[in-house]
Amino acid sequence: MKVIFKSYICDSEQKWISEYISGKSINYDKYKDPDVESSKNYPFYEELTVFLNAREEKVGGLNGRYVYHFNRTDPYGIEVREMKTSGDVTGPVFYLKSDQLGFSAPCEERKYPYDRYIRLAEGEEDALKKVAEWIYRTRELGGSFLWPMEPDGKGGWKENPAINSNRGGSDPFDEKGVYKGGGYDKYWIEDRADLTLFEIKRVLDYISGHGADGILWNCCLPESNLMKWLKHFGSFEKYTEFFCFVPFLCDGDDPVPANIVFSGSVGKLPVNCERDIGNREENSIFKLNKKELERMFDNISSIVINRSLIMRKVIREYEKKNSQE
8 A cells, every 4th residue: 555745835856845945045935834724735634634533433542532523614624522431422521732843944033043043044045945944854654742722711612722822832042142041941942842851751651650741731721631642542552552653762662752863874763851951051952963953954854854754654545444344
């Protein structure tokens, strides 16, 4: 069964590069995250919905059974319902919002990791082209986390869950390279998928009977949809199995997130608390040099592609099975 790669921002990489890059400039208005309502990129959520239903059917040991529907109206995202033991399905329990796990596209304020790379590579003709390629290759099916929306207290939904912003962050250094500190300390994840997975592991380890702390834990109020969502999987091993996150993990029986900064040509290294979480002034990815940034962007791109191919195979097998019934 042949499974092809497909980016959701354009049907051709070369076409995307030619539209996004003009000489030595970026056409910022050409980019939209594939999961935003204004992009009207319905296949993105439609295919994610099929994937979720396929995994609910295939993966054993989950805490209950969810049924998923793509919701094009308010709130825009994936509707989650519970299947009862009787076979009945409840009304919507909560809605899921996608969160791109590739780094944010460059912006005019020049505050994201790709912006730092562009500054360091100033004058190099292929720098912008590389950035366009990295963006294209990470806006695939395997390029997202899914977080539940929370009630807004007014009968609606908070469509941008707190973890979306808490796992992000922009350049913490001023023009002279001096660390600004302050509120930035809570944004230590810096959009890194490996550190996000590490946070998910800490919460799920707690649910499994171990301790937990950190950014994600602080978002997991006992009665929150986020806690309900993670409890559905019960363990980090089950979570990574369900979401086909194996390409993001170190080799071995115990699922541990691989470090996207130091993994790659040197082999997979696990996320390390002291190295990756301590002292943000020293360990920020905004301190990486050009070669280190390139390795990190290459790592995340290849990992997302591998995960996307696995997820697409899941969808094809599920659709083939259902078409024969």
